[in-house]
Structures are given as C-alpha cells and as structure tokens.
Amino acid sequence: MIEVRDLTINIEGKHITQHVDFTIPRGRITSLIGESGSGKSMTVSALLGMLPVDAKVSGYVMYEGRNVLDASDQEMESVRKQDVFTIFQDASNSFNPSVKMGRQLYAFSGERVGDTIDVFNEKMKLILDQLGLAWDVVEQYPFQLSGGMLQRCMIACAFYVEPALLIADEPTSALDMVLQKEFIQLLIRLNEERNTTILLITHDLDIVAEAAHEMAVMQQGTIVETGTVETVFSNPHHAYTKRLLESRF
Amino acid sequence: MISKWVGKRMVMGIVVLFIVSFLSFFIMQAAPGDPAAAFYGGNAQTLTAAEKERITRAYALDRPVAQQYIAWLGETVKGNLGTSSKEGRPVSEIIMERLPNTLLLFSVTMFFIIIGSIWLGTVAGMREGSIWDKGLSTFSIATSSIPAFWLGILFIYFFAVSLGILPSSGSGDVEGNGGVIDKISHLIMPASVLIVTHVGIYARFLQESIKIENSQYYVKVARANGVTESSIRKGVVRNASIPYLNYIAMTIPSFFGGSIIVESLFAWSGIGQLTVKAVTTKDFPLLMGSIMVTGILVVITLFIVDLIMYAMDPKMRKGGAR
C-alpha cells in the first residue's frame, strides 16, 4: 500500500533519517521497531506529509501510485481525511486542553465519517466500553483524564473510523499489561475483519511477535533489517537485530 | 471554586483602591493651604458657622491625620466626594455628568479595537509566512509609535479645519438639535485616533499567541486526522485568546492614560478631561474625586476581563493542573 524509497530527512544540517526503504503491504500488519530517537516518529510525519517546515526531504513515499512528498497540501489533507487514521505517540498532548472530550472524540471520528451525534453516541459508547472506559469521559476535559485513558480515547476513535490505513505510534506505552493484550486482540480483529492495513510502531518485541506480519528494524535513522516477522525472528542478520532479540529472553 | 477565585480578585481590587485612596488623600494633605478648605469649596465664606462645624466633624478635621483619613474614606464610600472648589457643586454630581461620556468613548473604542484586533490577528496568525503575517508586525510597531494626540491634531487639521466635515472639539449632545448624529460626529475623531494607535499591538499579540498555539501537538494530531479546519481554528483561537485577554488586562491602565489625553485634545467632556482640568485649575477635591473614579473604573474593567478569562479557561475553572 505504501512504499518508502530512499527517504532522507534533514533538519538544520542534522540527518534524522537516511536512505530509508521499506514497504507497508495492503491488508497486513507491519511493525516498525527501533531504539528511541532512531527516527520512527519522524518517518511517520513524512508518510503523512506533515514534516516540520524547516525539514529538507528527498526520496519517495509512494501511496497509490503518487509520491506523497510532492503532493499539495490539499491533496494530502483529503488523503489523511479519507484513508488514514494516526494514533500519535504523545496521547496526553493529543487533545485540546480546553474542549470537552465528547466534542473532540466526535470531531475525530463521527464528524469525519459523516455520522450524526446520535449515531456517534451509540457507537462510541460500545467502543469505549470495550476499552474499559466509562461514558462519563465525554463530559470531562483532557487534563482530568490519565495518560492511559487518553490513549484509549484515541484508540477508540481509530476503531470507530475503521480507516484503510491505521498508523499507531507506540499506542500502548501508557497501558497496563491487561489492556495492552486486549488492544492487540482488537487490532488483530480490525485487520482480519475489515482488512485494515496497519503500521504499528513499538519498542516491544512481544507485541511484534503477537500482532505483526511484517517488520522493519530502524537504528540511528536507517533501516537495518526488513522481512516477515518469522524470518527476522528466526534468522536475524544485523547485529542490532540480534541484540534486540537476545534481550527479549 | 468560583467564589474563592472571585474573593481573591476582590481583595486585589480593594488593595488597588486603597492605594489610590492614599494617593487621593495625600493630595489633599499636600495641597497648598488649609486642607479643610478643600471641603468648604470656593464659597467657604458664605457658610454658616453651624455648617462649618458639621463639615469639620464629618471629616474629623480637628483630629490626627490617620483619623482624618478614616473619616474621609467613610465619606467617600458613602459617595460624598466633597465640593468642587471652583464650581462650588458636589464633586460626585460633576463626575456623574461626565461619566457617561467616558464610558461611551471607552466602550466604543474597546469594542472596535477588540473586533479589529481579533480579525487582523487571526488572519495573520493563521497564515504563517504570508504577507498578512509579516505586514501586521510592521504595521503594529509603526502605529503604536504614533502619539495618539498628535494623530488627533492631524485629524483636526484635515477633517475639521481643511474639509470641515467633523467638529474639532466637544462631545455633542443627544438632546440638542443634532441628536444622535451630533453625538456620533463628535465621537468619530477621538475614537478613531485611539483605535488606530492601539489596534495594531493588540492584533500582533493575538497573532503571536495564535502562532504559538498553532504549533502545539494537539493541532498536528487534529490536522493529521481530518478534523475540519474550522473546528481546529476555533480551538486554536479560543486557547490563544486567554493570553490575549491577559494582555488586554495588563495594558488597560495605560489605555486609560492615553484616553485622558485624547479627551483633553478633543474637549470630550469625560472624566479624563475633568482630571486635567482639575490639575490645571488646582481644584483639589475635584482631582481627588476623578482619581478615585478612574481607579474604580480600572478595577471594574480588570474584574470583567478576569471573569471572561475565567469563563474561557476550563483549567482555571476546574483548578486542574496535571
């Protein structure tokens, strides 16, 4: 679905990523894994066409035969609105602090797909319930909720929208083990039932093993290894990947 | 929550008014001549002994200064601001005649400044790097460098002397021949002078706040996920307007200062012109009264701005800080 070729991002003379190559096949769960600061979130920004203004970028990000990096702002806006949902890494700053959650959840989900408030209320209640959240959250402001609750609110919107492509940047970082497991199950169900393509960014190899089909390993701004999860796990090539796998057990 | 917050603001306002009252009282004490004369007014000779006796007792004029202050404060709170030494009328009466004009000028100018600056600031702040963005910065520095009263003099030259389409001074009279039109024609020049010299800096402050708000993480998240531009904009402007309101609150005192001068230039018969007149004619009771009233006006305005800020910022309302 998305092909990243030779993606190099440069900010103020500093290389953030260099010659990044990987593919996100349609209908699969692809996992991007790598150390902190290796450029994962920046790569996501590039996929969305939302790099900082001072970023210099070269290479290709092909989406349905078009290079996202050359697309106009309007084009990207409509692509993001129609096909993609992104759960950002920092959930606690992902909501406007002075607007009630209910309105924001609606803007992220119901309004986007053209549902009325009533339809939204009904559908969202079910999803929140599945994620262990009470309906009360819609009456609260973001600063009254915990980081994990906010993360689940974002996840709820993603499940509501059922986008063609779901990008999730460390979506479970603030969740406990039980919730994390449930989320992974929901993610797998979304992929199987709705055929949603998923890019899952994580530090956690257990999650990769459980959910992902494909994986790419990133280190210091470069992709050091790609392949299906089985091949990489059974036969890692790069020293960094080996270290990662060893530390798992 | 609200009652505690309001209480805190009230205490602050009362402290300010106390300082202003010290200042007023100090003027009376320091004024040349007998401080008591201030209360007798210009027609001290015509008062009967009984009346003098009554005034002396009311203001504790035969007692130590501290007691005089308390007595004076008591009278002031009751609304008795003494008698003008030049006009021989109660100060409160004179001020009440003037107050509507000052309130009119203040509310009209503030209304247009706020509307104009929100419009300019939003347009410029939302289009970072555009001509609007860069132009507004220059425009605001340039216009805020113009002395308002000088612009007023130029306006008088063009619109009153050369073109003769607007009156050069006075504040018009709704009951007179001209009616409302007359009032408006007198209002146009003082109001527009204040608007032109102030709208820029307020707009610029909002523009900067919007730019800062626009770079927040939540805006990026919303843009990435197809939230409509209009609702993103609404959220951004709303959040940016809290520091903007705070800025208005901080500059209100100097704005009042500026309008004193403009009132004098256009002989707009408001509190500002009255204050200046009291200084030049050394009418101390009148001066004390107008200072007190200006202080009260500032405190009330700040209180209103604070209330709006409080209503707009849920974090303040819920007292929640993460």
Place this chain on the structure above:
Amino acid sequence: MKSRKALLFWCSLLGLIVFLTVFSNMLAPFSPNEMNMDDVYSAPSSDHWLGTDHLGRDVLSRLLEGGKVTLAVASGSVILSLIIGIVYGGISGYFGGLTDTVMMRLLEALITIPALIIILSFQAIIQGGMWGMTLLIGLTGWLVTARIVRSEFIRLKEEEFVKMANMFGTPVWKILWGHLLQNSIPAIFVVTLFNFAGAIFMEVSLSFLGIGIPPAIPSWGNMLYYAQNDILIGAWWIALFPGIMIFLTILSINFIGEAWKNPKRRRVND
C-alpha cells in the same frame, strides 16, 4: 542578513536624531527663543525651513532644542527607573518566599494604576520644573523593569553555576553583581529600551496637556501644546514636525528593541 541591515538603519536614524539634538546649539539656524513679531506664523520657506510659530520663533531651532530637553528628561527618568527596578526586582527575586510574594502583590496593585494619573496628581501639587518631571516619570516607570529583573534572577538562581558559587561561599554581593545581574543584562537592556520609548511618550503627553515641562522651555511636547491652537488657523507645520520627530524616535527605538528581543523570550510581558 536583512534584519541586520534593518537594525543598522534604525540605529543610525536614532543616532542621527540624538546627534542633531545634542549639538542643537551649533546646528540650529536661530536661537530657539528669539522672537520676531513681524514674522509670526510664516509657512516653511528658505529663511525658516520649517516655518515660525505664534511668536515668530524658528520651528526648526526649537525642534532641535526641544529634542534635547525631551531626550534628556527621558534618559534621566529611565536611569532612575532602571535603578529602582533592579533593586526592587533583585530583592524580590533573590530572597523569594514571603518577601517576594508581598513585593509582587504590591507591584501588581501599583501596575493597575495608570502612571499618568499618579504623575498628574503630583504635578498638581509640586508643579515641578524639568527635573521634577524627570523624577516623577522615573518614579512611576520602574514596574516592568522590576518584574523582568525578578524573573531573570529567579531563573538564574537555579542555574548550576550560581548554585556552585553559593556552595563555595562566594559573598552574596559578588553573586548578585557578578552572576545574577550581569547575566540579566540582555533582558534588562530590552526592557529599558522600551521604557525609554515610554518615557518619551510620557513627557510629550504631559507637556502637551500643559502640565509638564514649564512652557518657557521648548520641548517636543510643549511645541505640540501650542500647536493644537495653531492648527485651527491652518498653521500645520507647527504640529507636523515635532510629531514626526517623536514618531521617528519611538519608531526606531521600537524596531531596535524588536530586533534585540530573543525570539524565545518574545513575550516579555508574561
């Protein structure tokens, strides 16, 4: 690069204005107080480049001399408010705690009283001359400086090198002077620059109201005081030129201040 050129331009303009006014004695074509009753209200001409006023005095000469007075009053008062602001803000910021709370509450209260009102009331009583005005403007203009100094001191106090100095028993005055104050200079400089513009505004406003500098001494504000009547009979030149000088002076100060402001410290007022 472009902003650098702009900064140079505004600095030169301000320098030129200061130069013209400081050397007004030598540069002025006439004595600023020389009256000529046969030549009142004459429009700009080759004799009087900027015309003459209601007493036949040369506007250009008065403009230069008046600038000297206005700028001297502004400079004097800015120095005074700088000293008060540093002492007040420094004490508040360095000692912190209850001292700080009380001092800042007082400052907040004072800041809500229009400075013009305070000066007006004192002028009513003392009716001071040029230096009295300087004193009054200085005594009312230190509030923002104090606030900036305080926040700078609080910020610097937490810095590693100041904590180290404290640990090594460096004398307090040395820490205050050598570490805290010297590192606050950039911020203090910017606020002082804006203060200077504010002081000019204050002087011209008061003199314009006829309660500032005694009318016998020419100043930009005083010239405008007479100009409000002169304009009614069409003598525009008496009003135009002092205003332009004030405008250009304040404009260059504001642009210099903007250029100097660290973009990260943009909201000086916070």
